[in-house]
Amino acid sequence: MIITVTLNVALDVTYHVPALVPQASHRVVEAVERPGGKGLNVARVLAALGHPVAVTGFAGGPAGEEVRRQLAAATYAGRLTDALVPIAGKTRRTVGVVDGRGRGATQFNEPGPTVGAGEWQALLTAYRDMLAAGADAVALCGSLPPGVPIGAYAELIREARAAGVYVLLDAEGPALRRGLAARPDLLKPNAGELAGLTGFAEPERAARDARRRGARAVAASLGADGMLVLAGDGGWRAAPPVRLTGNPTGAGDSAVAGLLSGLAEGLPWPARLARAVALSAATVLAPAAGEYDPAAYADLLPRVEVVPATS
């Protein structure tokens, strides 16, 4: 069992329009809704890979109900446990407008609901119970909604470590900085977040610095350059074997699923890294944003070359 925590759950809506024209009225050809927020994306990929996963975080209002309905109805329902904590506020929606001319999506992200102090305590209680029941790993993913203390990730990391559960952090800004100080087992930033955290643009130098700041290991997404891992027992890089064109939405979340599924299966670091890079690439190549293409994954995985990091 892997636990993913998504404090700022979303209902991700994609609107397909022939052409986006500012100040015009558009007839939406197709509207697709699906559960969103980074930890839910990670959970969906884990479940598709065959791993039991429990999702927690906050859900409320009509969009929260729709998220829960879709989680229950999904074909991987048997492997995905909904442990979301109900809140009085309304789960946010995001709207991505996809233009039929093949240009990038135009994204609108609603602010998250305000979480009450009692609701945060309810989540902590549920989280402790899940840790006590036993888990292979926890993934803490994404932004903090208003009302959740800025030290939330630090507290969740301390709880996981006290329970002896491996904990991954994928966050940014102050939530990342505060979480890092609580010493997560793995930090999963992208290149921009890593540079913002450490002040170093060169990824290996920045990853070394992030380890000094508290991360036991660092797995950095480097976009088209693949991923870099620096851990206590070595460092590795891997890049996708083909040049990727497509939608990078969710590629980082698929990488998190690759890393944690490999961990749960007892794979060594190079195999976990190869899986993360292949899943991430198969997500960029998938027709729908945030999904991965299983055939592309099966094709790419044996072709990902993992090399030692230079330092």
Next chain:
Amino acid sequence: MIITVTLNVALDVTYHVPALVPQASHRVVEAVERPGGKGLNVARVLAALGHPVAVTGFAGGPAGEEVRRQLAAATYAGRLTDALVPIAGKTRRTVGVVDGRGRGATQFNEPGPTVGAGEWQALLTAYRDMLAAGADAVALCGSLPPGVPIGAYAELIREARAAGVYVLLDAEGPALRRGLAARPDLLKPNAGELAGLTGFAEPERAARDARRRGARAVAASLGADGMLVLAGDGGWRAAPPVRLTGNPTGAGDSAVAGLLSGLAEGLPWPARLARAVALSAATVLAPAAGEYDPAAYADLLPRVEVVPATS
């Protein structure tokens, strides 16, 4: 009691963003949701004017639930009766993106849910019961969702006329053409719809033609030029007394509310027209799209000049 029929109900969502940039990601500063669809807009204005009103049409899914929740919670709840018919499909949402630079809204309209044959029959039954209970007028407003027969408005008009209830039609395209043949008491097109229906660009000529095609009276919205009425007992024009700048969303629906509230109060045509023009102008001037500004309405109403139409 006035009945408004909104077959294609919507939950209208307004996103406020600092600046709309295609292909960029936007943090929504404020998201406002309210019941939408032309007949619900008409009903809200009627209730605000003090008239008892019943709304029917179709509602389903999370957006339909939110529409019903807001209708029940509104301060005019005592005057507004929710007689929406539940459907298995999901009520659509519309998203209007308002740019802080004061430019016009960028609008995205989801397709409506497909209505089943049994659901359409359930609406007809509810509608007949409402007519039998007695009503001053019925307003049939807006587009038809998939699954509703193209002759829906014709059928609803025949039922109203059989019950002796005054019936107004505000539609476009084939639904308008088919409805017109059933002889509504009042047709409320805008200039573009009227020209599209008749082939005449000149409003008075077009309105005369629409009366020949079946409308007992025509009240045409002419944008900044106000309104034109042609009825059996005369013709009148009225324009707003000030130059209007603002958001015209919902101005036509406020005009419908003005016309029907005046009818219910037994006002003669010129007074109904003045009310429609003043309400419409007060809607353009209101800070929120689709609301009207009561102070502006009170100020404008006595200043609207009604003149006989030229023919």
